[in-house]
Amino acid sequence: MKSLQDLERIRLKAQERMRVREGEGATKIAVGMGTCGIAAGARDVMAAILDEVAKRKLADVTVTQTGCVGLCEYEPLVDVILPGQQKVTYARVDADKARQIVARHVVNRQIIGDWVLARS
Amino acid sequence: MEELALYILDLVQNSIEAGADRVCVFLDQCAADGKIVIEVRDNGRGMDEAARAAAFDPFYTTRTTRRLGLGLALLRAAAEATRGWVELESQVGAGTRVKAVFDASHIDCPPLGDVPTTLAVILAANPDLELCYRHRFGDREFSFTSSELRARLGEVALNDPTVFQCLRELFAESLDNLHGGVNP
Numbered sequence: 660m661k662s663l664q665d666l667e668r669i670r671l672k673a674q675e676r677m678r679v680r681e682g683e684g685a686t687k688i689a690v691g692m693g694t695c696g697i698a699a700g701a702r703d704v705m706a707a708i709l710d711e712v713a714k715r716k717l718a719d720v721t722v723t724q725t726g727c728v729g730l731c732e733y734e735p736l737v738d739v740i741l742p743g744q745q746k747v748t749y750a751r752v753d754a755d756k757a758r759q760i761v762a763r764h765v766v767n768r769q770i771i772g773d774w775v776l777a778r779s
Numbered sequence: 780m781e782e783l784a785l786y787i788l789d790l791v792q793n794s795i796e797a798g799a800d801r802v803c804v805f806l807d808q809c810a811a812d813g814k815i816v817i818e819v820r821d822n823g824r825g826m827d828e829a830a831r832a833a834a835f836d837p838f839y840t841t842r843t844t845r846r847l848g849l850g851l852a853l854l855r856a857a858a859e860a861t862r863g864w865v866e867l868e869s870q871v872g873a874g875t876r877v878k879a880v881f882d883a884s885h886i887d888c889p890p891l892g893d894v895p896t897t898l899a900v901i902l903a904a905n906p907d908l909e910l911c912y913r914h915r916f917g918d919r920e921f922s923f924t925s926s927e928l929r930a931r932l933g934e935v936a937l938n939d940p941t942v943f944q945c946l947r948e949l950f951a952e953s954l955d956n957l958h959g960g961v962n963p
């Protein structure tokens with residue numbers, strides 16, 4: 660049974676993780692959460708990314724949201740910015756693709772060209 | 780939208796875009812009359828009379844990235860498809876209240892959907908938001924505020940991925956308890 664006490668356990672674990680950060684700078688992952696993004700599955704994409712980052716115990720990865728950027732037909736959109744690199748935008752991401760983006764792009768540093776909409 | 784929960788997420792996004800830092804979500808599943816009420820209140824910039832009048836028009840939006848403002852138009856269409864309705868109350872500087880009423884027994888009513896994931900995503904995407912959530916099912920209730928969660932977490936933020944996992948499970952179990960084995 661989960662309870663609010665579990666949050667205190669989580670707090671201790673997270674503090675430990677914060678201490679082991681390597682200081683390379685943070686990777687940023689942003690999910691488009693406008694109406695079109697939400698209708699196309701952005702909630703479950705964001706949930707899959709957070710879950711995968713937690714499972715892999717990745718330190719220094721920040722997951723955030725962006726608003727509508729006017730590319731509604733390509734939603735859900737996911738931006739990945741590795742430290743010191745340009746932004747890569749993935750289009751029509753689903754939960755499964757989202758987990759692969761974390762594994763292949765964020766962890767293994769390999770951009771998945773087939774799914775990329777834009778680099779900037 | 781395929782789930783009522785997604786309308787909650789979209790309404791909260793409207794509040795955030797309106798500059799709100801305090802949002803209250805109220806979900807009422809009245810067991811007796813089969814209605815589901817979704818209400819979102821915020822302390823954002825609010826709307827003047829012209830904005831209120833245009834808010835449900837799909838061609839009205841204050842955003843500059845596209846010409847369609849779909850959220851509220853979709854919500855109203857979905858509620859009315861179940862013979863429900865949407866109420867909007869908003870004052871410039873005071874904030875906004877949107878209330879949507881669905882008839883859950885209507886064949887066109889979307890399922891409630893994944894409320895636990897929706898709530899955990901709202902918190903992770905808006906770690907500094909003051910969120911209060913109240914969910915009534917018949918005569919039972921589940922509620923929390925983000926400040927009570929934050930108090931337990933100390934300096935660990937609500938967008939920490941491990942916190943997200945924990946909250947999602949916590950909310951799922953709380954809602955299972957609320958529904959007490961009854962499938963809404």
Ligand SMILES: Nc1ncnc2c1ncn2[C@@H]1O[C@H](COP(=O)(O)OP(=O)(O)O)[C@@H](O)[C@H]1O
Pocket residue numbers: 694793794797821823824825826830834835839840841842847848849850851852874875
């Ligand atoms: N909570 C709110 N507070 C202030 N203004 C709002 C709120 N919700 C909606 N609005 C106004 O109504 C417009 C239409 O909203 P919506 O139908 O959700 O479309 P969109 O969010 O895509 O613009 C918004 O652009 C905004 O100007």
Ligand SMILES: [Mg+2]
Pocket residue numbers: 694789792793849850851
């Ligand atoms: Mg909107």
